[in-house]
Amino acid sequence: MPNFLNNRLAKIHAAGNHRVLAGTVAGVDFWSNDYLGLAHVEGDGAQVQREVKGMLSGATGSRSISGDADAYQALERQIAAFHGQPAALVFNSGYTANLGLLSAVLKRGDTILYDELMHASCRDGIRLGFARAVRFPHNDLEATLRNARSKMKSEGQLFVLTEGRFSMDGDVAPLREMAALCQQHNAHLIVDEAHSGGVDGQQGRGLVSALGLEAEIFATIITYGKAFGAHGAAVLGSADLKDYLINTCRPFIYTTGPAPAQWRGIEAAYRKMEALHAARYAQLQAVVGQFRAGMIEAGIGDRLPPNEGPIQVIHLPGNEAVMAAEAACRKAGLLVKGIRSPTVAVGQERLRVCLHSFNTEAEVAFLVDALRGV
Numbered sequence: 001m002p003n004f005l006n007n008r009l010a011k012i013h014a015a016g017n018h019r020v021l022a023g024t025v026a027g028v029d030f031w032s033n034d035y036l037g038l039a040h041v042e043g044d045g046a047q048v049q050r051e052v053k054g055m056l057s058g059a060t061g062s063r064s065i066s067g068d069a070d071a072y073q074a075l076e077r078q079i080a081a082f083h084g085q086p087a088a089l090v091f092n093s094g095y096t097a098n099l100g101l102l103s104a105v106l107k108r109g110d111t112i113l114y115d116e117l118m119h120a121s122c123r124d125g126i127r128l129g130f131a132r133a134v135r136f137p138h139n140d141l142e143a144t145l146r147n148a149r150s151k152m153k154s155e156g157q158l159f160v161l162t163e164g165r166f167s168m169d170g171d172v173a174p175l176r177e178m179a180a181l182c183q184q185h186n187a188h189l190i191v192d193e194a195h196s197g198g199v200d201g202q203q204g205r206g207l208v209s210a211l212g213l214e215a216e217i218f219a220t221i222i223t224y225g226k227a228f229g230a231h232g233a234a235v236l237g238s239a240d241l242k243d244y245l246i247n248t249c250r251p252f253i254y255t256t257g258p259a260p261a262q263w264r265g266i267e268a269a270y271r272k273m274e275a276l277h278a279a280r281y282a283q284l285q286a287v288v289g290q291f292r293a294g295m296i297e298a299g300i301g302d303r304l305p306p307n308e309g310p311i312q313v314i315h316l317p318g319n320e321a322v323m324a325a326e327a328a329c330r331k332a333g334l335l336v337k338g339i340r341s342p343t344v345a346v347g348q349e350r351l352r353v354c355l356h357s358f359n360t361e362a363e364v365a366f367l368v369d370a371l372r373g374v
Helices: 004-014 070-082 094-105 120-128 142-151 175-184 239-248 260-297 319-331 361-373
Strands: 087-091 111-115 132-136 158-163 188-192 219-223 233-237 311-315 337-339 350-354
Touching: 070 087, 070 233, 070 260, 087 094, 087 239, 094 120, 094 188, 094 219, 094 233, 094 239, 111 120, 111 142, 132 142, 142 158, 142 175, 158 175, 175 188, 233 239, 260 311, 260 361, 319 337, 319 350, 319 361
Parallel strands: 111 132, 111 158, 158 188, 188 219
Antiparallel strands: 087 233, 219 233, 311 350, 337 350
16 A cells, blocks of 8 residues: 555655654744743742642543533633623633634624634634635725625624734734724624734733723634743633533533643733733833844844734745745754745745743844844
8 A cells, every 4th residue: 555644745845844843942032922921930920829729630521521610610700801801711722712613603604704814723713614704805804894795695694803913924903993894794803812912902911902892802812822821722702602602612512621730820821911911011012122123224124014013024935945044043043933835825935033021132133133144
């Protein structure tokens, strides 16, 4: 029998897309999503981490059977209150949250409009649903929304999906304008705040909260594995949405619930946010400012899109070129990630630089000098 996997892997190699796991890599961190450095903070930065009473050492089962506890539900209420939403439902990961939410709410006869730069987890969730899916040009919803509404049957639901801060470009969605359009066309707006939750807004509450749009959003996804420095995710929305997901969301119903340590990590993450966000965010903004000013001074600022967030992008078209640039940075002791197609469109390959509150002036200056050499 021919080894079909080798044949498939050969095609991946030929396209320049083969990945390997690097293990432990030494160098200055310019590639992780730990924007505020909270993954490095023990406890909540002010006191030793407290245990959540009633937690076992293992999850023991799905939350619909044995994997639930009063303490978990109490924490979900705290999460909802923090973000200004009626209810929250915790998932094992951001990927699972997007997969579960979208596959559960999208039904035949519905239509979902999604930004062309949406994360893979959202695209996979859309595929598992049965709605008609239409992508719209990045951050340009109006014409697509008007056209979709005119073609829909009255009984179908219309959804719009965007990210708050886009993971591969670092820019933000025009949420205020999008929310107004959705209200006008009776559409349900869903916002994935994986990279804006924990960074943007007071104490890291996210862009939806910062703009006061909580009442106009159908669902928000907050991910804990990035700026929050923990692991897991929560879907925020109405009490009815939470009830619906508990009863219909297969990635929630048919999986073992989050481990007790994961619940403790999420609880501690919110205490860290309350204690440390303001100072860490100010440090992060200073790092971003230094990097962008340095790139301009080095004569390569024209390669940077105009965004002021922690995700900075340097376009280097071609998989071979961008991976050579990543390797050059790695050789210099700088951990910068090259993003290849098909993760991004062909011709849109780029170096993705993640800046953090803990990066020093000397580290940023060295990074700029290395990028100039590349």
